Amino acid sequence: MPKDGPNRRRDTPPEPGGWETLSHRRVVDDRWLKLDAEAVRTPAGVVLDPWWLLDFPDxxxxxxxxxxxxxxxxxxxxxxxxxxxxxxxxxxxxxxxxxxxxxxxxxxxxxxxxxxxxxxxxxxxxxxxxxxxxxxxxxxxxxxxxxxxxxxxxxxxxxxxxxxxxxxxxxxxxxxxxxxxxxxxxxxxxxxxxxxx
Structure with missing residues (x-):
């Protein structure tokens, strides 16, 4: 990762009051594209599953x-x-x-x-x-x-x-x-x- 600035990755703790990640799985793992499916819980207790994330390089x-x-x-x-x-x-x-x-x-x-x-x-x-x-x-x-x-x-x-x-x-x-x-x-x-x- 570049030293020039922040990049919130999966291993960075979320801000207080944010969504909780319940599970994570990689669905596509390609040279140019990585597609992840996560199950998340909102502060209101709503579970969103799957929540799709694209993991591109910076x-x-x-x-x-x-x-x-x-x-x-x-x-x-x-x-x-x-x-x-x-x-x-x-x-x-x-x-x-x-x-x-x-x-x-x-x-x-x-x-x-x-x-x-x-x-x-x-x-x-x-x-x-x-x-x-x-x-x-x-x-x-x-x-x-x-x-x-x-x-x-x-x-x-x-x-x-x-x-x-x-x-x-x-x-x-x-x-x-x-x-x-x-x-x-x-x-x-x-x-x-x-x-x-």
Whole structure:
């Protein structure tokens, strides 16, 4: 787990007044998806069985700002949307990464070919706290410059999109960034850079 912030996992005690976990079983154990069924009891004594949880790995979303005053975004095929979606670069924090910032540097270089000058963790988000137990870590990357050709993973279809920093807020206002997590990451990153709100 990254050292950059909290991630409430199954072994973390719940907050007082929360639900009690009565039982837990893994139903699907795949490389990309783990599906758990839990029996839980609410403070009112109601038992919910099964309560489904998705156990995805933590991941990073990066808001990269170039030395030329641009935001580096990607347009990536997303099967669920059945189309290309404008997003911030990002990906899973894997076992080779010391922390979320290292994962951000690796993912940005792989997906876009851009190297990072400085990184700063600007926040964490729960993608879906009702059903998912993973966290998304938002990284502001500054001083980014093209250093190599992108090396996307097999199965990724990605195009790099450079947007002038002054126009990045309009992407959010105009609905050009439609993925909720990427909207939130872009807003948090631009705000941390003093460029929005």
């Amino acid at each position: 991941w990073v979303l990066i808001v990269p700002l170039t030395t030329l005053g641009e935001v580096v975004l990607i347009r990536q095929w997303r099967q669920g949307a059945r189309g290309f979606v404008l997003e911030t670069p990002g990906g899973v924090i894997d076992g080779t990464d010391a922390d979320a910032q290292e994962a951000a540097r690796r993912e940005l270089l792989e997906e876009t070919g851009y190297a990072v000058g400085q990184t700063r963790l600007v926040g964490h988000l729960w993608p879906d706290p009702a059903r998912n137990i993973n966290r998304c870590h938002i990284i502001l990357a500054t001083g980014c410059a093209r250093a190599a050709d992108p090396t996307p993973e097999p199965g990724e279809t990605i195009e790099t999109v450079l947007v002038p920093l002054a126009q990045a807020g309009a992407l959010l206002r105009d609905g050009q960034v439609e993925s909720a997590m990427h909207c939130a990451a872009l807003l948090r990153g631009l705000s941390a850079a003093g460029q929005f709100g």
